[in-house]
Amino acid sequence: MKENHDESRSTRLLKRDWESPLFRRRFRQLFLSGTTALLLVILALGGLSVDSRIAFHRKETNRIIAVLEAAATASTANREKFLSELAGKEEFRDWYFELVVSPSREEAKETARGRSSNNLGEEGNIRKTVSRGPYPPEVQQALAGRIGRARRWDPALKQDALFFAIPFGRMREQEVIFHSWRPAFPWNDIRGDLKRCGLVFLLAEFLLALVSFRTARRMIRPLRALTKLAEEMAEGRAERRWVVLDEDELGRLGNSLNELTDRFEENWKKERDGRERLETIFREMNEGVVAVDEQERILFGNAAARRLLDLVEPFHGKKYWEEIRNPRFCNAFRTALQEGRTVRGEGQVELPSGESYVRYSANPIRSEEGRVMGAVMVIEDVTERRRNEEMRRKFVANASHELRTPVTAIRGALETLQEFVGEDGKPFLEMAHRHGSRLEEIVEDVLTLSRLDADATAGEREGFDLRELSEVGKEFEAASSSEGPRLEIETSGAPVPVTAARRLLERALRNLLENAVRHAAGGEWIRVRIRERDGEAEIEVEDDGPGIPEEERERIFERFYRIERSRTREEGGSGLGLSIVKDIVLRHRGTISVHRGSTGGALFRIRIPMEISSDL
Template sequence: MNHFRTRLTLIMIALIGFSVLASGLIMAQTFKRNHIHALEESMVREIHIIASNTEWASDNVEMNAQYDYYSELAKSLKKDAGSRVTFIRSDGIVLGDSDHDPRSMDNHLQRVEVQQALHEGVGRGIRLSDTVNQNMLYVAVPITMDNHQYFIRLAMSLQDVEQSIRDLWTALIIWLLVLFVVAALVSYRVALGMTRPLEQITKVAKRIQRMDYRARVDVKKSDEIGDLGYAINAMADSLQVQMERIRQNESQLESVLDNMINGIIMIDRSGHIVLLSRRAEEILGISARELVGRHYTEARQQHELSQLIAEAFEKQTYIHEEMTFYYPEERLLELNIVPMLQDKDDFVGVLLVLQDVSAIRRLERMRSEFVANVSHELKTPVAAVKGFAETLLGGAVNDEETARSFLQIIYDESERLNRLIGDILELSKIESRRVPLMLSPVEMDSFAAKTVQLMEAEANRKRITLELKADDEIYVEADEDRLRQIMMNLLSNGINYTPEGGKVTVTVEPVWPASTGRSLLTDEERDDYDRIRITIKDTGIGIPKKDLPRIFERFYRVDKARSRSSGGTGLGLSIVKHLVEMHNGSIAVESEVGVGTKFIIELPVLHP
C-alpha cells in the first residue's frame, strides 16, 4: 500500500508538473508572440511617422550624396526611435543605414520583409543578422513619394525580448519548483486520504482471507471508497453467517459420526480415504491421521476387504457381506458398501459402513444354546415322568411298594421340572427388567441373621455349620426380597457342594473409600462408608480354575451329575449375577479345589 501511495503521489505530481510546464510553454510562446506583435505594430507606426517627416532626396542627386544623406538621416532617426533604420530604394538598393555603410550592403529586394511589404503593404521577418550576429526583428513598409516607391525598414534586436522570455522561464521554473513542493504535500495528503481507507480495507480483506470473519472496515466516508467499505462489511457479515452455519453443520455431523455405533469410512473416486469416523478407528485399530488422504489399499487389513472395495468401485453397486477381522482383536463385522452418486449419474466414491455384530451373533448363539439347554433340561424330567407313568400303567401300580417308589420319583421330577420352569421365568423377567427393584433401607445384621436362619434346616440335614459375622448398624439401600434371593441362592449352593460336617460362613462388612487409607478410623469416619461387602465362604469341593470364568452362564455346571442329583437347575448363579448388577453392584468368586469357594458381593450403600 505504501508503494501504491508513492506511485499515486508521483503520478499526481507528474500531472501537475506537466500541466504547469505545458502552461508555461504556452504562456511563454504567447508572451513572446504578443510582445513581438506589439513591437511590430509600434515599429509600423514609427515608420509611418518617419515617412511623414522625411524629405526625400531627388533622383538627380548624385548617389554618393544620397548615401550620405540617408545614412545621416537614419543615424539621426535611430537616436529617436531606438531602432536600426534602413532606407531601401524600390529596386532593392540600400540608400542609407543607421548602423552600416550602405555602399557595402547587399541588395535587399529579395529580403523576406521587403517582399512581404511589396505584396502585402507591411513586411515582417525575424532572423539572425549577419552584421550584428543577433536575432533581429525586421519591419518594412513601402512608401510612395512623387511617384517613386521606397522602403523604410526598422530593425530591432530581440535580445531584450529573449531576456524577458528567459526571465519569465526563470520565474516559471522557480514557481514550478515551489508548486511541485506544494503539489507533493497536497498530493501526499490526497493520496493518504485515498490510500489509508484502501489500506484498512486491504487489511480487513486479508483477515477475512485468513478466516477471521469478525473483521470489519471502519467506514468514515460516503464516497466510492466508503461504498467499498460497506460492501466489504456486508460480505464479511454474509461469510460469517455462512461459516457459522457450516461450522454448526460440521459440528452436528461430527457429533453424529462420533456417536454412531457403526463405523463410517468415505472413499473418493480416486480410492483415497477422505473420512474415518471414531468408531471406525476403534474397529480397524488404525487412527484417522494414519489413513485419511491415503489409498484404501494401504490400510493394514486383510486382502478380502480391499477386494470388496475394489468390486464396489468396479460395479458401482451396493455390497453386503459379513467378514471376520483378526486385528486389533477377533470380531465379526457386517460390511455395507454403498456407492455415492452425485446428480444421480456422477459416481463420486463409496461409503463403507462397518458394524460389529460379534455380540449380536454371540447372543444369537447363546439364545440357541439356551433353547437347546432348556429343551434338554425339560426333556430329562419329562422323560422320567413319562417312563415311570408308563410302567405304572403297565401293571406296576398293583405292587404297592413299587408304585410308591415310582410315584415318589414322578413327584421329585415334577418338583424339579417346576423349579426349572420357575427359574427360567424368573431369569427371563430379570433379564428383561420387567420387575423393577423396590428399594428401601435394609439393616444388614438382622437381615443376614434371618436369612441364615431360613437355611439352617437344610444345613442341619447335612450337619453343616452356618456362621454369621456382621457388624452392627450396617445399612444398605436395596430390594429386600431380591437381596434375600441372592444370599439364599449362594447359601444353598454352599450347602449343596459342601460335604457333611463342613462349614459355611457369611460375613457382612462396610467398605470405606480408598481415600481413607488408614486401618484405625474415627467413629465419624467409620460411619462414612459408601459400599458394603457380603462374603459367603464354604469349605466345599471347590471349583476348578478353568471353570471359574463360566460359572455365571446359564445351565453351566461344573459337576453335571452331582448338580442334577442335588436338584440344581443351573440357573441360580446366573440369576444372582443379574440381581447384583441390577443393584449396581459386583460379584466375584475365588475357589480352590478341595478347599472351598468364596463369593464376594459389593453393593453401593445409596443408589442415584
C-alpha cells in the first residue's frame, strides 16, 4: 500500500514537473545542448575510426603484398608451403586468391581448335584456373614479369576492389600467376564501428535524458519555491520565508523576496488595522454610508445604511437598484456614476420605523486619471434635528414678533420724552434711544433669518440686470453721513442678467455696505463692483480699512459672531448681518468669500449663477 502511495506521489510529481512550461523549456535546452555535444563527439570518433580503419587497411594491404612478393621470390618448396598455409592465416581473412596457370602448347593448340579446359581443380583454398585471355591488366603485367596492380568494380563483392597479380614462376612444370584481390575499403569493419557508435549514442542519449531531467528539476525547484512564496504573498499569506543557501543570483533574489515579504506583511498589518478602524468608525456612525463600483455593484454598506435603506443581507456584489427601493437615492447614484457630479438633496422617505426626513449626498469616486470608478453616498437621518430646528424657528419668530411691538412702543416713548427732558437728561435719553434702535435692528434681523429658514421667500425670483443693484449703493450713500468713507460704484458695460430674488440680493448688498462702514474705521472709500466673470454674476465690496485677520475669516459668517467684541458693541450691530448675507447667497446656489483687499482692507466677493432654478 505504501509502495503504491509512493508510486502515485512520484507520478504526480513527474506530471507536475512535465506540465511546467519552465521545466519543459529547461529540459529541452539541456537535452538539445547535450545531444548536440554528444553528436559532435560521436561524429568525431566515427571519423577518426574510419580514417584509422582506412589507414590500417592500406598499411595491411601493402604489408600483405610485401609478404606475397617475398613468397614469390622464395624457393619452390617454400612457395608451395606458403600456398598450403595461406587459407588458415587470420591476416588473409578478407583476401580472395586465384592461381592463374598459363596454358601449355598443346592446350593452346586445342584452344585454337575451339576446345576449352580452364578449370585445373582446387588445391586447398586456392582456386586454379587456366586463363586464355583476355587477361586483366594486372595479370598482363605479371605475365610480363612485373607485379600487376589495378582497382575496379567487382560484381561478386559489389564494390570496388584492389587487384594484384604476382608472377610465382614455374611450379610443377607450369607458369603460375598468383592473382589476389580484396575490397578497396574495409566496409565491414567500418559498419561494425558505426553500429557500435550508434549503440553508444543511444545509451548516452538515454543517460543524457535522465541527467537533463534531474538537472532541470534541480534548476526549477528554487524557482518553484520562490513562485509559491510570491503566490502566498499575493494571497495575503506571508508566513514562510526563503532559506538562502548560496549567495548567487537566486540567493539574492530570495533575500529580496524575503525583504519584500516582511515589508508586505508590515504594510498588510497596517492596512488591516486601518481597515478595522475604518469599519469600526463606519459601524458606529449614525450616518449611513454606501459605496458602489462603476459596474453599479454594492461594495460596502454600514449598519446605519442598512437601517436607512432597508438593505437585506447579503447585498454585497448586487446591483444597487436591485436592493435600494427609493428612486431618489437610485437617481442620485445614477447621476454620480454617469455624469460624474455630486448630487445633494433632502426629503421625506419611508423607513421600516416610519416616515423620516433625511439628507443625502452622492459623490463620484475618481481615479488619479479622473475616471469615475464608483460612487459613495452618505445619508443622514435629520428628523429629530429638523423637528428641533422647526421648534426653534417658531420660537424665535414668535418671540421676535412679540418683541417688535414693545420695542416700537419704547422707541416712540423715547422720542416723545425728548421734548420734555432737560439738557441734563438728554444724554441718557439718547443712549436709551440708541440701544432701542439696536434692539429693533436685532429683532428685524432675527425675523429675516426666520423667514429665510422657513423658506418664506420662495417664489420671489424675477429676471433683472444685476447692475440695477447699484441703486442700493446710491441710496445708502445719500443716507450716510458726509464724514463717512466715500462710496465708489463700478459696473460692467455689458448687462449682467440674472433670475433671482431681487429683494434678497438688495438686502445682502446693504448688509455688506453697513458692515464696511461699521468696521472700516478711518477708511476713505468703499468700492462696489458688479460684473460678469467666468459665466457667473459677481458682486464685490471692498474697503480700505484695517481688514479682517486671516484666522477670523472662516467664522465671521457665523450667527452673533463679532470681531473685537468690545469695539463692535460700541459701534452697534446685531452680529447677524453677515450670516444673513451668507444664507441669501446659499439660497441662490452661490458662494461668498472674504479676502485681503488691494490696500489691506476687507474684500467680500459674492458669485451666483446667471440663471437660478425656481427652487430658491
